[in-house]
Amino acid sequence: MLERLNNKPLPGAINSAIFEDEEDSVFWLDKGLVEAIATSSTDWEKKERYDDYYRGQFRILQRSEDIPRAFEIASNQIPLSVVEKIKIIQLEMVKKAPAILKKYGKTTQF
DSSP: OOOSTTSOOOTTSOOOOOOSSHHHHHHHHHTTSOSOOOOOHHHHHOTTTSOHHHHHHOOOOOOOOOOOOOOOOOOTTSOHHHHHHHHHHHHHHHHHOHHHHHHTTTOOOO
């Protein structure tokens, strides 16, 4: 496991690292410090996140099935009754507002 940018990858080994920010992982890949990264397909499709330069430098090795990757979080100050109402609204969005839902990271349902 590579823990710092100045760690040298070990020849002949699979070197891995965990990144707090996916942009860091792209930087490491671009600089040749790692050979592959895992990233969100939603992020990959955003041109402002991965521009044409990166698309020309990298190739997709494997694509998984779509999986949820978000948490909906509420403040501890909001009463549970309100949180429950928010949950109901979100769960009904697939029927009542699918266009709005899709704008949220191409979400198809909560």
